[in-house]
Amino acid sequence: MLGALRGAQKSAKGVSLYSRHVNRPAGRLLAAAAHKARLSPNQVTLISAAFTLGAIAAVALARPSWPLAVAVYAALVVGFAFDSADGQLARLTGRGGPAGEWLDHVVDCAKMVTLHTAVLISFYRFFELPNDAWLLLPLGFQLAAVLTFCAGLLTEQLKRGRTAPAAPAGTAATPAAPPSRLRAVALLPVDYGVFCLVFLTLGAPGVFRTVYAVLAAVHALFLVAFLAKWFRELSALPRNPA
Numbered sequence: 001m002l003g004a005l006r007g008a009q010k011s012a013k014g015v016s017l018y019s020r021h022v023n024r025p026a027g028r029l030l031a032a033a034a035h036k037a038r039l040s041p042n043q044v045t046l047i048s049a050a051f052t053l054g055a056i057a058a059v060a061l062a063r064p065s066w067p068l069a070v071a072v073y074a075a076l077v078v079g080f081a082f083d084s085a086d087g088q089l090a091r092l093t094g095r096g097g098p099a100g101e102w103l104d105h106v107v108d109c110a111k112m113v114t115l116h117t118a119v120l121i122s123f124y125r126f127f128e129l130p131n132d133a134w135l136l137l138p139l140g141f142q143l144a145a146v147l148t149f150c151a152g153l154l155t156e157q158l159k160r161g162r163t164a165p166a167a168p169a170g171t172a173a174t175p176a177a178p179p180s181r182l183r184a185v186a187l188l189p190v191d192y193g194v195f196c197l198v199f200l201t202l203g204a205p206g207v208f209r210t211v212y213a214v215l216a217a218v219h220a221l222f223l224v225a226f227l228a229k230w231f232r233e234l235s236a237l238p239r240n241p242a
Helices: 002-006 018-037 041-063 065-093 100-125 132-159 181-186 190-202 205-235
Strands: none
Touching: 018 041, 018 065, 018 181, 018 190, 041 065, 041 100, 065 100, 100 132, 100 181, 100 190, 132 205, 190 205
16 A cells, blocks of 8 residues: 555655655555545545644634644644645545645645734734734735745646647657755755744744744745746746637
8 A cells, every 4th residue: 555655646856855755754654544444535635624724723822832832733744744645545546636636725725824824813912022013924924825835836737738849759758857855955944844843932932933034034035936937937838829
């Protein structure tokens, strides 16, 4: 079963080290367990949503503490692993489809919006902020996260069906380059699994606020780089025939 799931993995290209070596293997184990339990990929997606939204509700409603930090981090990480498991299970069983992909993206988008909203609520209710301008930070982080997600998804959709001109007959195909380890390391700051680590500092609100702010700035910088890259890639694609 695990061997079959290894063959059902997405490409490692453009994937950070955390997702490649931690989240996907964890998702593979959960997908195998879900298959034995005869769960559908959509049910696994809903389990992922339950863990994640439970953690998000706790951030918004409970006063920051070390027990809360551990519980929130654990729930977010498990939710993220189930988020990987649903796709692996769908590819393994052939039970995926547009509806399942739609549900997965809806849950991902809801996760991004509500998680930063929960941080904003926690800032307002429980944190001793230097000034009210700090309340804008989760909104800015939310904007960067959602825009990166939506622009990346749209770029992927626009690329589908638009390929570069075919090579002349008799020309040998260029082998695919192996995934770049340097790129996998560089993408760590914008990996959701790494972002989850921030919540381990909820027991020290000042530390959490600082680390959250630093990561928000990093995400903003990556957003600018991603948007420029995706625009160049789409500009190089052939136009639709008139």
